[in-house]
Amino acid sequence: GAVVSQHPSWVICKSGTSVKIECRSLDFQATTMFWYRQFPKQSLMLMATSNEGSKATYEQGVEKDKFLINHASLTLSTLTVTSAHPEDSSFYICSAAERETILTDTQYFGPGTRLTVL
């Protein structure tokens, strides 16, 4: 099956710094990528949908200036947490889908990135 990678898998940063998380589709072209946030023992909450070459669509309540998403190529989307604070500490998961199959096929999930802000 299709593989999605995320890098880094775990990052610790100081409050006020910015952190970039990469999501890559390794063996398919992902025209659409989704970014989720998951707190311990809770469900996945969709943050935004990114389509290659266009601006991301953010869910209600998600600060677009704080969580910058760039989907510059068909295999790479990045999430940058700007001026991170302890409350941004969470598990961030991306998923990817091909244009031709987005409505009919499975989304492929990355392994997630654990962000800890000190």
Next chain:
Amino acid sequence: AQTVTQSQPEMSVQEAETVTLSCTYDTSESDYYLFWYKQPPSRQMILVIRQEAYKQQNATENRFSVNFQKAAKSFSLKISDSQLGDAAMYFCAYRYNQGGKLIFGQGTELSVKP
């Protein structure tokens, strides 16, 4: 707005026994997809089974099967012959037919007793 509800925060099953996880959803759409995902301690999301709303036949994948009741908006997962490796968080999810967004339920943590 579409919602997905899993009313069982935790479930437990004896190894080799059968367990059923519940899921209900709310939507005004007639065409959509439903999924069950498994999230083990590694936190990698794994697709267990999926169901197209237009199909009346319940989906089956080896030991996993669903009971899809469209009118009742119910989508339960049955795990037969439970194995220790089935222990995980299970999420029910609904997907719009437009845009591909997934909406997840709250999750059910399944433990398997040897």
